[in-house]
Amino acid sequence: MDQPRHVPVLLDRVLELFAPALSGKPAVVVDTTLGMGGHSDALLSAHPELTLIGLDRDPQAIEMAGKRLARHGDRVHLVNVTYDHIDEAVQDLGFPKVDGVLMDLGVSSLQLDEEERGFAYSKDAPLDMRMSKGTGMTAADVLNTYSHGDLARILSTYGEERFAGKIASAVLREREKEPFTNSGRLVELLYAAVPAASRRTGGHPAKRTFQALRIEVNGELESLRLALPAALGVLGVGGRIVVESYQSLEDRMVKQALAELAKSKTPPGLPVELPGHGPEVKLLTRGAELANEQEIEDNPRAAPVRLRAAERIGAPR
Numbered sequence: 316m317d318q319p320r321h322v323p324v325l326l327d328r329v330l331e332l333f334a335p336a337l338s339g340k341p342a343v344v345v346d347t348t349l350g351m352g353g354h355s356d357a358l359l360s361a362h363p364e365l366t367l368i369g370l371d372r373d374p375q376a377i378e379m380a381g382k383r384l385a386r387h388g389d390r391v392h393l394v395n396v397t398y399d400h401i402d403e404a405v406q407d408l409g410f411p412k413v414d415g416v417l418m419d420l421g422v423s424s425l426q427l428d429e430e431e432r433g434f435a436y437s438k439d440a441p442l443d444m445r446m447s448k449g450t451g452m453t454a455a456d457v458l459n460t461y462s463h464g465d466l467a468r469i470l471s472t473y474g475e476e477r478f479a480g481k482i483a484s485a486v487l488r489e490r491e492k493e494p495f496t497n498s499g500r501l502v503e504l505l506y507a508a509v510p511a512a513s514r515r516t517g518g519h520p521a522k523r524t525f526q527a528l529r530i531e532v533n534g535e536l537e538s539l540r541l542a543l544p545a546a547l548g549v550l551g552v553g554g555r556i557v558v559e560s561y562q563s564l565e566d567r568m569v570k571q572a573l574a575e576l577a578k579s580k581t582p583p584g585l586p587v588e589l590p591g592h593g594p595e596v597k598l599l600t601r602g603a604e605l606a607n608e609q610e611i612e613d614n615p616r617a618a619p620v621r622l623r624a625a626e627r628i629g630a631p632r
C-alpha cells in the first residue's frame with residue numbers, strides 16, 4: 316500500500332544504528348517525529364520487546380500512525396505534543412530513562428500531500444502551514460502583519476534567500492492592495508522578484524520563501540533548540556540518538572549539540588580524565604551521512620537529508 320514517497324528516509328541505516336542499544340532486551344525508544352509511523356513500525360517489528368513512545372505535534376499524524384501501529388498493541392504510547400516536551404512525556408509514562416531517541420525533522424509526506432494545509436508551492440492553496448493544526452499564526456498572518464525588517468530577516472535567515480529585502484518590499488506593496496490568503500499569489504510575486512538567472516542554481520523561486528515561512532509559523536528552530544538537550548537528557552548510558560535534518564540550520568544545531576557533549580571538560584594537560592568531566596556522548600557518524608543515489612532516485616524526499624547519531628557513554632555532567 317505504501318507509495319514510494321511514504322518510504323521512511325534512511326530506514327536501514329536508522330535500524331542499524333539503533334540495533335546495539337535495543338537488541339534482546341525490553342528497551343524503550345522515543346520517536347519524537349512520529350509522522351506516518353514508518354520508522355516506528357520498522358523498529359517495533361525488528362525488536363519484539365521494544366516499547367515505543369511516539370510524539371507528534373500534528374493530531375492527524377497521531378491518529379493515522381495510531382491505526383498503523385495498532386497491531387503492536389500496548390507496546391505503543393502516542394502523545395500529541397511538540398518534541399521539546401520529550402522529558403515530560405517520558406516521565407508521565409513512568410520511564411526513568413530511554414534507550415533510543417529518533418528525530419526525523421521537517422514536514423511529513425502526509426502534510427505535503429494535503430493541499431489545503433498550504434505547505435506545497437506547486438498548488439494554489441490557503442497560506443496556512445501550521446503543523447499543529449488550527450493553533451497559532453498562519454503563513455498568511457506572517458505575510459500580512461510582519462514589518463519589512465522582520466520579513467526580510469526570516470527570509471534571509473530561515474530561507475537563506477539572497478533576495479530577502481526585495482521580496483519583503485514586494486510583499487508589503489502587494490498586501491496594501493489586498494491581504495494575502497492563497498499561495499498562488501505569493502508564488503506569482505516570487506517569480507517576479509527572484510531574477511530568472513538565479514533559478515538555474517537556486518531551484519524553484521518559491522522554495523526558500525516557503526521554507527522560511529514554515530520554519531517561522533511552526534517555531535521550528537526554537538523547538539529544536541529546546542528539544543536537543545531535553546532528548547539527550549532522557550537518554551540512558553548506552554542509549555543512542557539518531558537525528559535526520561533536511562536543511563542546514565537544523566543540521567548545524569544538531570552538529571553543535573552533539574559535538575559539545577562529545578568533548579571532555581577535563582582541563583587540557585591533565586594525565587587522566589577528572590571524574591564527572593569526561594565526554595557524555597560518543598559520535599557514531601563521521602560528519603553527516605547522506606542518502607545514496609539509489610535512495611534519492613526512489614525517494615526524492617531523501618535528497619537533502621543529513622543524518623547524525625551519537626551514543627551516551629557517561630551520565631549528564
Ligand SMILES: C[S@@+](CC[C@H](N)C(=O)[O-])C[C@H]1O[C@@H](n2cnc3c(N)ncnc32)[C@H](O)[C@@H]1O
Binds near residue numbers: 352396422424539
Ligand atoms: C518527516 S516527518 C516524520 C516521518 C516519520 N519518520 C515516518 O517514518 O513516517 C516529521 C513529523 O514531525 C512532526 N513534527 C515537526 N516538528 C515537530 C515538533 N516540534 N514536535 C513534534 N513533532 C514535530 C511533523 O508534524 C511530522 O509529522
